[in-house]
Amino acid sequence: MYYVVAFATLVTMGLALIRAVLGPTVYDRVLSVNMFGTKTVLLISVIAFLAGRPDFLDLALAYALINFIGVLAVLEFFKSRAARRLQEQAPEDAP
Amino acid sequence: MELLGLYHYWVFAILLMIGFYAVVAKVNLVKKLIGLSLFQAAVFLLYITMGKVSGGTAPIFQDGVTDAVFSNPLPQVLILTAIVVGISTTALGLGIVVRIKEEYGTIEEHEIQEIDRR
Amino acid sequence: MQTVLDICSWILLSAGGAFVLVGGIGALRMPNLYTRMHAASVTDTMGAVLVLAGIMLQAGLTLATVKLAAILLFLLMTSPTSSYALANAAMIAGIKPDAGRAADREDDA
Amino acid sequence: MTIIFGIFLLTLLVITAVAVVRTANLFVAVMLLGIFSLLIAANFLLLDAADVALTEAAVGAGISTVLFLGALALTSERERAATPHRWLSLIVVVSATLVVLYATFDKPTFGDPEAPVQQHVAPWYLEKTPEYIDVPNVVTAVLASFRGYDTLGEVFVVFTAGIGVLFLLSAQHGHAARRRPDEDGSNIGLRDDLIPRVVGRLLVPFILLFGLYVQFHGDYGPGGGFQAGALVAAAFILYALVEGEDRTLEALPFNALLTLMVSGALLYGLVGLAGIVFGGTFLDYSVLADDPVAGQHLGILLIEAGVGLTVTGVLLAIFHAFAARDRF
Numbered sequence: 072m073y074y075v076v077a078f079a080t081l082v083t084m085g086l087a088l089i090r091a092v093l094g095p096t097v098y099d100r101v102l103s104v105n106m107f108g109t110k111t112v113l114l115i116s117v118i119a120f121l122a123g124r125p126d127f128l129d130l131a132l133a134y135a136l137i138n139f140i141g142v143l144a145v146l147e148f149f150k151s152r153a154a155r156r157l158q159e160q161a162p163e164d165a166p
Numbered sequence: 167m168e169l170l171g172l173y174h175y176w177v178f179a180i181l182l183m184i185g186f187y188a189v190v191a192k193v194n195l196v197k198k199l200i201g202l203s204l205f206q207a208a209v210f211l212l213y214i215t216m217g218k219v220s221g222g223t224a225p226i227f228q229d230g231v232t233d234a235v236f237s238n239p240l241p242q243v244l245i246l247t248a249i250v251v252g253i254s255t256t257a258l259g260l261g262i263v264v265r266i267k268e269e270y271g272t273i274e275e276h277e278i279q280e281i282d283r284r
Numbered sequence: 285m286q287t288v289l290d291i292c293s294w295i296l297l298s299a300g301g302a303f304v305l306v307g308g309i310g311a312l313r314m315p316n317l318y319t320r321m322h323a324a325s326v327t328d329t330m331g332a333v334l335v336l337a338g339i340m341l342q343a344g345l346t347l348a349t350v351k352l353a354a355i356l357l358f359l360l361m362t363s364p365t366s367s368y369a370l371a372n373a374a375m376i377a378g379i380k381p382d383a384g385r386a387a388d389r390e391d392d393a
Numbered sequence: 394m395t396i397i398f399g400i401f402l403l404t405l406l407v408i409t410a411v412a413v414v415r416t417a418n419l420f421v422a423v424m425l426l427g428i429f430s431l432l433i434a435a436n437f438l439l440l441d442a443a444d445v446a447l448t449e450a451a452v453g454a455g456i457s458t459v460l461f462l463g464a465l466a467l468t469s470e471r472e473r474a475a476t477p478h479r480w481l482s483l484i485v486v487v488s489a490t491l492v493v494l495y496a497t498f499d500k501p502t503f504g505d506p507e508a509p510v511q512q513h514v515a516p517w518y519l520e521k522t523p524e525y526i527d528v529p530n531v532v533t534a535v536l537a538s539f540r541g542y543d544t545l546g547e548v549f550v551v552f553t554a555g556i557g558v559l560f561l562l563s564a565q566h567g568h569a570a571r572r573r574p575d576e577d578g579s580n581i582g583l584r585d586d587l588i589p590r591v592v593g594r595l596l597v598p599f600i601l602l603f604g605l606y607v608q609f610h611g612d613y614g615p616g617g618g619f620q621a622g623a624l625v626a627a628a629f630i631l632y633a634l635v636e637g638e639d640r641t642l643e644a645l646p647f648n649a650l651l652t653l654m655v656s657g658a659l660l661y662g663l664v665g666l667a668g669i670v671f672g673g674t675f676l677d678y679s680v681l682a683d684d685p686v687a688g689q690h691l692g693i694l695l696i697e698a699g700v701g702l703t704v705t706g707v708l709l710a711i712f713h714a715f716a717a718r719d720r721f
Contacts, residue, residue, distance in 0.1 A: 079302070091428055092408065097421060124223060135354075194473075204429070220504030225531040246448050258561075273469060277474075
């Protein structure tokens with residue numbers, strides 16, 4: 072029965088990858104990275120039970136904990152870039 | 167299945183050469199470093215693939231299981247350390263790129279060479 | 285007893301797999317960024333909950349179940365947060381939540 | 394069946410790699426590199442390398458994305474120039490690919506237990522680990538004890554790379570390069586975003602706890618100093634993202650990071666020397682306690698701690714060095 076889930080997860084990973092390659096905006100790519108992360112957590116949990124090695128769940132736990140650091144870094148990146156652009160424009164706007 | 171017995175090695179070869187292409191052909195220094203990490207990942211994949219034994223499992227003994235077949239632990243040890251070394255050296259490369267950007271104002275290879283020629 | 289558990293797992297895992305698949309198709313086919321995010325979050329919540337619950341039933345009362353519960357808890361905390369962060373970043377960059385494809389632009393944000 | 398999963402994942406890996414190289418937007422390339430890392434970790438798991446997959450997870454999921462984004466913020470986000478001599482490079486690369494592909498036909502079939510690589514020292518490690526070292530995780534035993542010299546070298550490479558980054562990026566340390574926190578508001582992180590801030594703060598202690606678990610459970614399951622160091626560094630990087638650089642540096646000052654880097658490497662070296670002092674050879678832990686197996690346990694515990702300290706210190710020092718740089 073794990074094969075059903077593993078198969079669905081793999082197909083979804085493929086779909087997310089197509090979305091990541093097609094884009095069109097950068098945010099679509101971030102979205103698919105994020106989605107890929109959760110799919111990897113599910114896939115690893117399923118593989119751990121398929122292989123009969125529940126200690127592999129540590130790996131899924133690691134991904135569940137630190138996957139969103141990447142997305143937060145992206146948000147911080149865009150915010151500080153927006154702030155920098157505002158600052159660059161400010162001297163020109165001043166009379 | 168016989169036909170696909172070498173598939174992992176083919177993927178290794180292709181990934182290696184994709185990384186190689188990025189290193190030799192691209193002029194952007196950050197892109198070169200990204201290519202280098204692809205190249206690195208391909209080598210990791212080669213090592214881990216070689217250590218796999220059919221029907222084997224991860225080389226961690228389990229209580230009450232005595233007849234398990236284990237994959238080769240040695241490539242895993244080498245690659246485990248290599249991943250952390252890889253990120254440190256990539257960071258060193260990125261540090262050099264940042265300094266180049268600060269001194270030359272660009273990270274495109276041909277522009278840097280032009281500035282050097284002057 | 286084991287049969288009942290197996291049947292429950294089957295139902296949960298299949299439903300979870302279906303949600304994951306539907307979310308994946310949605311993320312590919314929806315017309316703009318915000319609707320795609322909506323589809324993708326289905327896989328992060330419903331899909332993950334059902335799949336992990338199905339595995340938990342099979343694992344029984346072991347350490348593995350505790351780990352699975354922890355994974356589920358952290359996933360339920362982090363994936364809405366990352367969706368929020370992403371939507372926020374997109375809004376800052378000026379992508380408007382219009383219906384249809386009008387909001388799509390090529391990468392240059 | 395799992396071999397089919399592997400083949401599917403490897404195919405996705407190649408597609409991702411091609412997309413990484415083709416895109417001219419470096420930000421997109423970094424995002425795709427994140428997907429690449431997730432895929433290769435899943436592949437490692439399918440190839441029975443749980444420890445390696447955990448390392449890739451700890452490093453690839455957060456730290457490498459953060460580092461690349463930090464470098465992009467300091468340089469530029471786009472490749473400006475088109476690739477020159479594209480066809481020449483392609484011809485060279487394709488012919489090299491054909492050579493490497495030709496070489497793969499001499500490889501033993503995937504998973505062949507009779508392959509030469511399986512005949513050398515690996516069976517000896519698997520057979521002797523219960524007797525000499527008595528830890529369930531053979532990878533940890535080989536890493537820390539049988540091949541302790543090798544790991545010592547790797548730790549010093551990491552250490553040297555960290556020093557190199559600090560030399561490069563703290564050239565004008567102190568005044569010009571270091572931004573003041575309230576100057577442009579760009580290094581307060583996400584302090585104004587309530588939701589990421591609350592969730593991030595909530596997760597930091599759990600990541601630290603999990604890092605400690607990975608550090609000390611490494612003898613029994615996947616884990617060890619390298620993974621734990623990366624996880625702890627990831628926790629502090631998360632704190633820096635949601636609370637700002639300055640508060641992270643208050644919690645763990647830069648000098649403390651330097652101390653961590655040095656003391657970890659030093660601890661490793663000293664454990665090796667202790668072997669000589671107690672009458673054994675360099676990095677021979679058997680003499681550290683009355684019982685050789687207990688000595689091995691003690692030695693592995695200490696050097697894994699050293700590895701963890703150095704990796705945490707180096708990764709965090711690198712992160713701060715990038716974050717403290719003046720942006721263009």
